[in-house]
Amino acid sequence: MSGGHGHGHALYRPGDSPVHRLPAHVKIVALLAFVLVVVATPRDEYWAFGAYAVLLGVVAAVAGVPAGLIIRRMVVEVPFVVFAVLMPIVSQGPRIDVLGLSLSEHGLLTGWNILAKGTLGVVASILLAATTDVRSLLAGLQRLRVPDRLVEIASFMIRYADVVTGDMRRMRIARESRGFEARHLGHARVVAQGAGALFVRSYERGERVHLAMLSRGYAGAMPLTTTAVTTRADWLRGAALPLAAAVVAVVAVLA
Amino acid sequence: MHVPDGFLNAPTSVATGAVAAAGVAVALRKAQDELDERTAPLAGLTAAFVFAVQMLNFPVGIGTSGHLMGGALAAVLVGPWTAVLCLSVVLLVQGLLFADGGLTALGTNISLIGITTVVVGWVVARAVLAVLPKRPASVVPAAAIGALVSVPVAALVFVLLFAVGGEASLSAGALTASMLGWHTLIGIGEAVITGLTVSAVVAVRPDLVHAARGLRAPLQLKRADGTLVPAPAAEPAGATARGSARPLLVGGGLVALALAGIVSFFASANPDGLEYVAEDKGFLETARDHAFGDFALADYGEVGGIPVGVAGILGVAVVVVLGVVLFRVVGGRSGRSSSRATEEAVR
Numbered sequence: 001m002s003g004g005h006g007h008g009h010a011l012y013r014p015g016d017s018p019v020h021r022l023p024a025h026v027k028i029v030a031l032l033a034f035v036l037v038v039v040a041t042p043r044d045e046y047w048a049f050g051a052y053a054v055l056l057g058v059v060a061a062v063a064g065v066p067a068g069l070i071i072r073r074m075v076v077e078v079p080f081v082v083f084a085v086l087m088p089i090v091s092q093g094p095r096i097d098v099l100g101l102s103l104s105e106h107g108l109l110t111g112w113n114i115l116a117k118g119t120l121g122v123v124a125s126i127l128l129a130a131t132t133d134v135r136s137l138l139a140g141l142q143r144l145r146v147p148d149r150l151v152e153i154a155s156f157m158i159r160y161a162d163v164v165t166g167d168m169r170r171m172r173i174a175r176e177s178r179g180f181e182a183r184h185l186g187h188a189r190v191v192a193q194g195a196g197a198l199f200v201r202s203y204e205r206g207e208r209v210h211l212a213m214l215s216r217g218y219a220g221a222m223p224l225t226t227t228a229v230t231t232r233a234d235w236l237r238g239a240a241l242p243l244a245a246a247v248v249a250v251v252a253v254l255a
Numbered sequence: 256m257h258v259p260d261g262f263l264n265a266p267t268s269v270a271t272g273a274v275a276a277a278g279v280a281v282a283l284r285k286a287q288d289e290l291d292e293r294t295a296p297l298a299g300l301t302a303a304f305v306f307a308v309q310m311l312n313f314p315v316g317i318g319t320s321g322h323l324m325g326g327a328l329a330a331v332l333v334g335p336w337t338a339v340l341c342l343s344v345v346l347l348v349q350g351l352l353f354a355d356g357g358l359t360a361l362g363t364n365i366s367l368i369g370i371t372t373v374v375v376g377w378v379v380a381r382a383v384l385a386v387l388p389k390r391p392a393s394v395v396p397a398a399a400i401g402a403l404v405s406v407p408v409a410a411l412v413f414v415l416l417f418a419v420g421g422e423a424s425l426s427a428g429a430l431t432a433s434m435l436g437w438h439t440l441i442g443i444g445e446a447v448i449t450g451l452t453v454s455a456v457v458a459v460r461p462d463l464v465h466a467a468r469g470l471r472a473p474l475q476l477k478r479a480d481g482t483l484v485p486a487p488a489a490e491p492a493g494a495t496a497r498g499s500a501r502p503l504l505v506g507g508g509l510v511a512l513a514l515a516g517i518v519s520f521f522a523s524a525n526p527d528g529l530e531y532v533a534e535d536k537g538f539l540e541t542a543r544d545h546a547f548g549d550f551a552l553a554d555y556g557e558v559g560g561i562p563v564g565v566a567g568i569l570g571v572a573v574v575v576v577l578g579v580v581l582f583r584v585v586g587g588r589s590g591r592s593s594s595r596a597t598e599e600a601v602r
Contacts, residue, residue, distance in 0.1 A: 035260050035358050117261020125351070126354045149295060153294070157348060161303045188451060192455060196453070196454070196456040199463075202303060203304075207297070209296040
C-alpha cells in the first residue's frame, strides 16, 4: 500500500497455500458463518467444540500456519479468560466442590462456554489475519458491499497507523530521554499533552494528505484497482469450513 | 471492554449487529456535514490517532495502568458522527487484523464503544457547554464530564445486553453493581485523560476542536487611546481571552448538581428494572451475599445504610474536585506554555 514493505501487518504471514489464494471476501464470509455456528451451538455439546477445534487445526495445517504462532497470538484473549475463570466463583445456583473450592455448576458451564467459543473465535480470526494481506482484506470488505467511505477510512487508518504510532513512540523517547517516567496519575498530564499534540499532528497530516489527493485528481472516490473474478469453486472451497461446522452442530443437537 | 465471541448468544449478536449497521449508516451520511469531502483522509487519520492513543498506557496507581477508550475524546475533537465512524473502523480493524474482539461480537462492540460512548459523551458535553460560559476553555470540563458519564453508561448498556442475551447465570444486581463500580472508576480516569488531552489541543489549535466551534470570542482591536473596537471581519486568531475562573467554577458547580440529579435518576431507574428481573427470577436474596454487596455505594446507597441523597452528594463532590483540578489545568498560562514545551521537546 505504501511502498514495498507496506503490504503486511502485525499478523500477516505470507504464503501460497489454498487458504492464502482464496479471495478475501470469501474468507470473511466463511469466518463469519463459522463463528456464528460456533456461537449458536449449545454449550453442553462438549465434543462439538472439540470437532470445531479439529476443523480449525485442519485449516491451519493447509494454510501452513504453525501452531506456535497461533498460540503466541492468543494472548489477546487473556482479559476474557480472567472473566471466564471468575465465572464459577461469582455465579449463582447449586454448588459443587472441586479441589476444595466451592464452585457454581452454572458458573463452570458459563466459564467453559465463554472460554470455548471465545477461543475458537480468536483462533479463526488469527487464521484469517495470518493468511490475508491488508489490501485484499479491504478489497474483500468492499466486495461485500461495506460502504466505500468506511473502507476508505479503514484503509487510511491502516496506512497511517504505523506513522501515528511512530510519532507517539518518538514523543515517548523524547520524554524518557529527558528523565521523565510516568509513575502516578499526576503524571498523566504530561502524557495527555503528548496525546493532544499527537491529535494535532495527525489531523494536520490528514489535511496535507487530502491536499495531496486533490492534486492527484481525487474527486470524491478512490479508483477501483481490483478486477479479479470470484469463481463458484472459490465459494465452494470457502464454504467447506462453515459447512463442516454446521454438520457438526446439527449432529450434536440431534444426537 | 472488547466483547469476545460467545459472550452473548447468536440472536443478540445479530440484533446488535443490525443496530451497529444502522448507526454507522446514519453516521456515514451525517459525517459529510462535519468534514465534507475531506471525510476519508481526516477520519482515517483520526482513527489512526484513536488506535494509537488506545495503546498509550496512562499510569493509574502504583504498578497499574489503564488506557483510553476515546469515545468522548473523539466526539469532542472531530464531532460525534465522524467519531462514530472512527471508533467503528478502529474496532473493525482490531477485530479483523488483531483478533481483538470477536467477529460476531463486532456489532456489540460497535454499539457499545463506537456508538454509546460517543453519543453519550457528546450529548453530555453539549449539555455542559450550554451552561458554561461561551469560551473555548469551557470545552475541557465539558469533555471530561462527557467522558466520565459515557463509560458507566456503556457498562450499563452492556449489563442490559447481558441480561437479555448473556450466556451466564450471573445475578443481574451483582453484575450491575460490579460493572458500574469498576466503570465509574475507569470513567474517572477516562475523564481526567480526556480533559487533559482536550485542554492541550485547545491551547494550541482551538479551531480544530469540533465542540469549540463558535465559542471563540470575536477579535477586538485596542486603539492607542485604550478603547476596544471589534476587528474587521476576518478569521479570528487562536488567542483566547482568559478571565477569572470564578464564573466557570460557579457554572461548573451548578452543572455538577444538575448532573447529579440526572445521573442519580438514571442510577436508580435502571438497576430497578434489573432488580425487578432479579426478583422475578428469585435470585435477589443470594445477590446480597455477593462480594460487592458489602461495598458501601453498591446498589446506590441502599446497602450499608447510605441513603441515595448522600450518594448523590458524594457524586457531586467527585465531580467538583475533578472540575477544580481541570480548571487549574486550563486556567493560568502553565497549560499553554508547558504544552508548547512538550511540542518543542519532541522536535
